[in-house]
Amino acid sequence: MKASAQLELDYSAPAPPAAPQVTPEQVEQLVAVLRDAGDWISAKDIAAKMGEDVDDRDVRAIASIARPVVVSFPGSPGYKLWGLCTVAEITRCIHAFHSQGSDMIKCAVVYRVAYHKHFGGAPEDTQAALKRPETDV
Numbered sequence: 001m002k003a004s005a006q007l008e009l010d011y012s013a014p015a016p017p018a019a020p021q022v023t024p025e026q027v028e029q030l031v032a033v034l035r036d037a038g039d040w041i042s043a044k045d046i047a048a049k050m051g052e053d054v055d056d057r058d059v060r061a062i063a064s065i066a067r068p069v070v071v072s073f074p075g076s077p078g079y080k081l082w083g084l085c086t087v088a089e090i091t092r093c094i095h096a097f098h099s100q101g102s103d104m105i106k107c108a109v110v111y112r113v114a115y116h117k118h119f120g121g122a123p124e125d126t127q128a129a130l131k132r133p134e135t136d137v
Contacts, residue, residue: 020061026050027066030059031081034070038084040077074100 033049034041043059050059063070063079072079073093080089 020058022062022065026054026058026062030062030066030070030079034079034081034084037080040080042078046079073097 029050030046033046036049037045043056046059047054047056059079060072063072068082070079071082071085071089071093073096075096076089076093082090085093
């Protein structure tokens with residue numbers, strides 16, 4: 001029987017960068033850019049219109065604060081104002097977030113179970129995981 005090493009959590013790893021600070025003026029500017037676009041527009045194109053100190057990450061942060069006025073979802077072509085979206089686009093948005101959330105919860109459960117079983121990451125464990133039936137959460 002092989003002994004598997006227990007994984008240790010590395011608390012010394014650097015923290016991810018802080019989310020960009022969002023101002024009310026940036027939200028107003030994003031809404032104006034989207035109103036002028038009139039349709040879906042990419043984060044890259046929005047950033048270009050908002051100025052050189054704004055990048056894709058900033059656009060995501062601003063749009064997140066501006067929900068639900070600003071619509072964007074997994075698989076969407078970019079960003080759009082709620083008032084310009086069709087019912088089908090809003091429905092797709094809601095379904096995309098529900099699906100993504102469900103997938104993320106399933107991943108969290110898999111990692112939590114592995115953690116509590118002291119998963120060692122050995123190749124034989126990988127093979128067993130591939131044979132594991134999907135769990136509905």
